[in-house]
Amino acid sequence: EVQLVESGGGLVQPGRSLRLSCIASGFTFGDYAMSWVRQAPGKGLEWISFIRNKLHDETTEYAASVEGRFTVSRDDSTNIAYLQMNSLKTDDTGVYYCARAKRGCDAGNCFRDASDIWGRGTLVTVSS
């Protein structure tokens, strides 16, 4: 079964750090780009980061709201994507989802794409 499972969420004070993990199974993780999307309580979806695969130098993109504070990375040997979140703010509170880009990456391209597989999310609460 193709699956993504997030972990690492919890309660953290403003200004502190947290690292989220997303474990992939059921597909060749190294062939796909991955995204992180968050959802504040009662609000809509907000895309926050994207990482291409190793063949494409694991290049990354970030939303302006997290650029410089969050870092996305991946370890294809363990099928895990990470989101390192530093200098957390109360506005960062929400459920964080990882998601797979539908099209796989090939030798020539690793495009942004719609997300066809999503994890169930992990809740991050930033509060003093």
Added chain:
Amino acid sequence: EIVLTQSPGTLSLSPGERATLSCRTSQSVASFYIAWYQQRPGQAPRLLFYAASHRATGVPDRFSGSGSGTDFTLTISRLEPEDFAVYYCQQYGSSYSFGQGTKLEI
């Protein structure tokens, strides 16, 4: 940044009726880069359409997607009870962005 505006914010209909949801982009987006998602309460989003009109695996054919340029539409021909949820459009042609969502309620 490309801004997506969905309308209406809330759509109140009954099972069996037709639903039409709109997504307008702040600048022209190739239809190849438009997706629609469904999110039921307490669940992760589910991909419905990619490239504006290509139905994802397992999506019933009562759902259809269309549009071009700056105007895109998700249509549900005959609403089933399980279709009442929140729907989001997304563009992935220039970075990523989501619309604010349309809540489809009974």
